[in-house]
Amino acid sequence: MSSDKGRFISLEGGEGAGKSTQAKALASALEAKGYSVVLTREPGGTSSGEIIRELLLSGTEEKWNTRTEALLFAASRAEHCAKLIRPALERGDWVISDRFIDSNRAYQIVNGELVDQDILDLHRIGSGDLMPDRTFILDLPEEVSAKRAAARDRGGSDRIGRRNRDYHRSVMANFHKFAEEEPDRIRLIQGDQAPNLITDALVQNLQDLMK
Ligand code: TMP
Numbered sequence: 001m002s003s004d005k006g007r008f009i010s011l012e013g014g015e016g017a018g019k020s021t022q023a024k025a026l027a028s029a030l031e032a033k034g035y036s037v038v039l040t041r042e043p044g045g046t047s048s049g050e051i052i053r054e055l056l057l058s059g060t061e062e063k064w065n066t067r068t069e070a071l072l073f074a075a076s077r078a079e080h081c082a083k084l085i086r087p088a089l090e091r092g093d094w095v096i097s098d099r100f101i102d103s104n105r106a107y108q109i110v111n112g113e114l115v116d117q118d119i120l121d122l123h124r125i126g127s128g129d130l131m132p133d134r135t136f137i138l139d140l141p142e143e144v145s146a147k148r149a150a151a152r153d154r155g156g157s158d159r160i161g162r163r164n165r166d167y168h169r170s171v172m173a174n175f176h177k178f179a180e181e182e183p184d185r186i187r188l189i190q191g192d193q194a195p196n197l198i199t200d201a202l203v204q205n206l207q208d209l210m211k
Helices: 019-032 047-057 066-091 101-107 116-127 142-153 165-181 195-204
Strands: 008-013 037-041 094-098 134-139 186-190
Touching (some): 019 134, 019 195, 142 165
Parallel strands (some): 008 134
16 A cells, blocks of 8 residues: 655654654654654764764754754754655655754744754755655643643753743744744644544654645
């Protein structure tokens, strides 16, 4: 029953949105339908990308300036696209990435030093503009997201996760804006439902890609 065409799905959202859980559940649901699925994440997904992940997410806020941070995320993605995502799609696999370009667009423009087009330019240079066929944004009320992230990280959140409430509120506003601008690719999914209902909604929103 597998389609001969690989499809590329990304899952996005704020901290504690349940992306990783849903990425796994969606992979299982697609495998049960006969698709071959590659589950991956960003930053990371390749051995060198995972090294960049560690560089980005550990240490103090001052460790990287805004531009270096944006370049490192784009560099991790360039490796990811070249070594893992494109080859998988060419084989006809489905790829599910826990975060991708839209996180770069939502997070690295918040302080106003870079704009959306800068991030898209880096993506063109690094990754040849590869875009997901569908992107899901798991949408959670701010309070729920903050509580879940705190419970998950137990005070040990990463360099970006520990930025303040205003920062994370702007990230979510950016995600909402992208969803409004690109309704065909980007779907907002209510993240505070039972996990199995969220997975059902994801599968439902992929029907058109399964032909
Ligand atoms: P994760 O732990 O949810 O996988 O994400 C790692 C952190 O990196 C999270 O705080 C979001 C952030 N991030 C960016 O700021 N820009 C990006 O391009 C990506 C992929 C993640």
